[in-house]
Amino acid sequence: EVRLVESGGGLVQPGGSLRLSCAASGFTFSTYWVYWVRQAPGKGLEWVSTIDSGGRNTYYSDSVKGRFTISRDNAKSTLFLQMNSLKIEDTAVYYCGTDLRMGSIRPAYRYRGQGTQVTVSS
Numbered sequence: 001e002v003r004l005v006e007s008g009g010g011l012v013q014p015g016g017s018l019r020l021s022c023a024a025s026g027f028t029f030s031t032y033w034v035y036w037v038r039q040a041p042g043k044g045l046e047w048v049s050t051i052d053s054g055g056r057n058t059y060y061s062d063s064v065k066g067r068f069t070i071s072r073d074n075a076k077s078t079l080f081l082q083m084n085s086l087k088i089e090d091t092a093v094y095y096c097g098t099d100l101r102m103g104s105i106r107p108a109y110r111y112r113g114q115g116t117q118v119t120v121s122s
Helices: none
Strands: 003-007 010-012 018-025 034-039 045-051 058-060 068-073 078-083 092-098 116-120
Touching: 003 092, 018 034, 018 092, 018 116, 034 068, 034 078, 045 068, 045 078, 045 092, 058 068, 078 092
Parallel strands: 010 116
Antiparallel strands: 003 018, 018 078, 034 045, 034 092, 045 058, 068 078, 092 116
């Protein structure tokens, strides 16, 4: 059974930073591309970032490029999202996910965790 558990969310002021983590189990983590998506209040899912199996290639939406960094530790089956220069519009529930496939930058939302809330407010 695919299991993804996010952590690290919280309340932060504009301009601040947070680091999200996602612990994966139930599949061979190092084989597949994984990603982060988010859902702001009253809106649909928005793709944030994707990383390839080995962690060498990363992809970002225009809204977070230059501020967020995705990474992974395959030895620990863990995905990360370092978020810097946070803006009020980054407020959302953040989910990690996988489609158990390789080579696709945009997610199909096949599997995702329960999410972690990120609130950016002064």
